[in-house]
Amino acid sequence: MGVKHALRVFGAYAKLHARTALEYRINFLVQASFMFFNNALYLFLFYVLFQSFGTINGYTFNDVALIQGIAMIAIGLAHGLFGGTARISEWVYTGKLDLFLSQPFSALTHISISRSAQDAWGDLALGLVVIIAIVPERIFLALVCSVIGAVAFVAVEIAINTLVFVLARPTALVRSMRYSAIALGSWPMDIYPSAVRFLVYALGLAFISTVPRNIVMNFSWTALGILFAVACAMLLIATWLFNAGVRRYESGNLVTMRG
């Protein structure tokens, strides 16, 4: 089960998701465009705030917009390419995990690539617009940092969803944690006191867009290397948590058909 095989499965799923989007193109366009508009409204909230306050702890609206733009690309890539990570808790709770465990392929990888959130492409599109508008001369660097941010976000998503293995029905909790992770991951954390910053850095949320933004503004190879290493470490920890959870899992005895 090498990397080549995994890439072939990934390619097959990517084709399937693209065909699904084309088949239901109106639904795809509605979801992506509404997410684009939804994020634009969110960005507008910060615009209104900064119009009123000017700068906050040295941060301007452009700084916050860049954080948001990187977060949108990171979350867009994560949900667009690995959308199944957001469904882990639901599938475990409803017993649908059996389907993935019984197949000759890494269950976590399979779950992750088996879904693509159509709205994610709206995230990605607005994120690109934002970084092109704010750092046109550093687009490549911003994209690289966003991709690493996406790895960090996938890790956070997996870790949150594995809570389902130890809690009775963590629906509201998982929903709130995902919402908080998305909100905090795209929030200007460096304006906060050190205690709050420590918490957000320790949970890994700062590595989704705050640290990537700092690297885009003050580039150094060392910082980029550290970001990459941290994101990879987060993914390893998340994978370990999932595997530990699977060992506790008891089959839901659910018989399902997949067309």
Place this chain on the structure above:
Amino acid sequence: VREELRYFFSDGLWAGALGAFFSMLLVLFYAATGRSEFFATFSWPMMAWYLFAAQLLVGFKTGLVTEVSDQVLDGSIASRMTKPYSLPFALFAEHLGKVLIGSFGALLFMIPLGYLLVGTSAFTVTAVVFFLLVALLSVVIDFGIGMSIGLLAFWLDDARPYYWIYSKLLFLFGGLFFPLIIFPGWLQSIALKLPTAYMVYYPARLLVDFSWPLLAHVLIGQVLWAGGTVALAYVVYSFAVRKVSIHGG
């Protein structure tokens, strides 16, 4: 309420803690500005409690849209329509139970956090009592809007994209991040008339800036919007019922 209480300690309580943590971040965001007065109206304690109240009013509501939409998509709503009870009323009761337990979980954390950060000088006992009343009416307005949008899934397959816009409009024109008086005159006069203002801004402001004329204004506006949105939900529901009979659920 009983259903939600079963999972309160493993689920709802921690979700409430996260809601409180998020509202604290918003409060600290304002603290980072270093100001003692905001928008020429709100003192720092008033502002902090306004933000906590707004988060409480928004935090546990908008899930109704996805719930109704999901029930439409998986067909379970069709079987519920055949039960010997009014489905809209049953959905409202379930929604209210979730909001009450979710809000209770959040309050357990918000009250100590707010007290530690700014004390309780921003509000009175009278304000708290009437805040609870207008918060309840706010849930009714949200139910009317949420159910109308959720039932759109009968025609649009998936109502979630409309929910995203609704939730962000609630953030923006409800006043989750800032009081609506932040807007320039023309936009402010429109925003203050929208149902979102009566769901978040006015109830939160009533808590920190209580007056009897404001209470009367909020109650009249809420009753009118609650009547309008619930009537809209019933109209949409009556059309949705016909849709079920055509496709067989």
